[in-house]
Amino acid sequence: MAEETNKNETGDEKAPEVAKINAPSTDSPETTDIPSANAPDPKAASGDNPNAAKAKPAAKAAGDKKPAAAKKEKPPAVEDKPFEEFMQQDYVPALQKAIAGSGVEDLHLDFAKQKLNIPGYEKEPECWQVLGNFRNGLRQFNVYFPDEDIKGKKAFSCNEGKRPSTLESFLIDERRITLDLMVFGVVQRLNGQKWLGRN
Numbered sequence: 001m002a003e004e005t006n007k008n009e010t011g012d013e014k015a016p017e018v019a020k021i022n023a024p025s026t027d028s029p030e031t032t033d034i035p036s037a038n039a040p041d042p043k044a045a046s047g048d049n050p051n052a053a054k055a056k057p058a059a060k061a062a063g064d065k066k067p068a069a070a071k072k073e074k075p076p077a078v079e080d081k082p083f084e085e086f087m088q089q090d091y092v093p094a095l096q097k098a099i100a101g102s103g104v105e106d107l108h109l110d111f112a113k114q115k116l117n118i119p120g121y122e123k124e125p126e127c128w129q130v131l132g133n134f135r136n137g138l139r140q141f142n143v144y145f146p147d148e149d150i151k152g153k154k155a156f157s158c159n160e161g162k163r164p165s166t167l168e169s170f171l172i173d174e175r176r177i178t179l180d181l182m183v184f185g186v187v188q189r190l191n192g193q194k195w196l197g198r199n
Contacts (some may be wrong), residue, residue, distance in 0.1 A: 013182045078179055083128070083148050087111050090179055091150075092130060098183045099132070102196040116144065116167070130186075139195055143170060143186060150177050156189055 044068060046105050078090045092111050099107050110131045127146040141158040144167070156170040170175060171185045190196050 009014070079150060079177065083145070083150065086150065086179075087128070087130070087145075091182060093132065094179055094183050095132075095186055099134075099190065099196070102187060102190075104134045104196065106136065108137075119195065120132050131188075139193075141186070141190065150182065156186070158193055160193075 004028075032150075059181045079084060081090070088111055092109050096107060096109050111128070112131060113126050113128050115126050116129075124146075127144055129145070130146055132141040132143075138161045140159070141156070144155040144157070145152070146155070147153050154170040154172070156168045157166060171181065174181060187196065
């Protein structure tokens with residue numbers, strides 16, 4: 001009996017049995033389970049490689065702790081400044097700018113502690129006030145702060161050339177008092193008097 005060799009009649013080596021089973025037919029292209037030298041390496045992560053495995057972060061050593069990012073402390077709000085400092089440095093300048101921006105050219109603002117210039121309130125103790133006037137002093141308004149606190153009671157009065165006759169509550173329903181709200185409140189009230197712009 002002749003010994004079976006791994007060569008065909010021409011002397012070339014025969015393909016192993018596994019190759020015959022998995023070899024693609026010549027009729028249509030098919031994929032096989034046989035590894036190929038041209039297949040992309042699944043460990044090589046790249047956008048073009050659909051076989052790339054998602055990179056896993058290296059395991060942290062037991063003692064390795066990422067330093068906690070220092071939280072940035074928010075600077076204190078301007079409204080948290082001491083009352084007089086806030087009024088002089090922030091509120092009065094912001095109010096001056098807003099009213100002047102509404103077309104008032106000769107606005108004069110003061111921040112002072114004095115008695116109320118309203119009938120029936122002359123005996124009240126002095127309180128801090130923002131005193132404003134324009135149109136050569138004919139249009140006058142005051143914003144009162146009897147509690148020396150922007151979150152406390154506030155009042156407003158205005159007049160045209162005579163003593164103010166009423167003391168109105170000012171920004172009493174607001175939950176949070178801000179610089180912008182305080183400025184807006186006065187501008188809105190002066191607009192209500194038709195004192196700003198083309199009024």
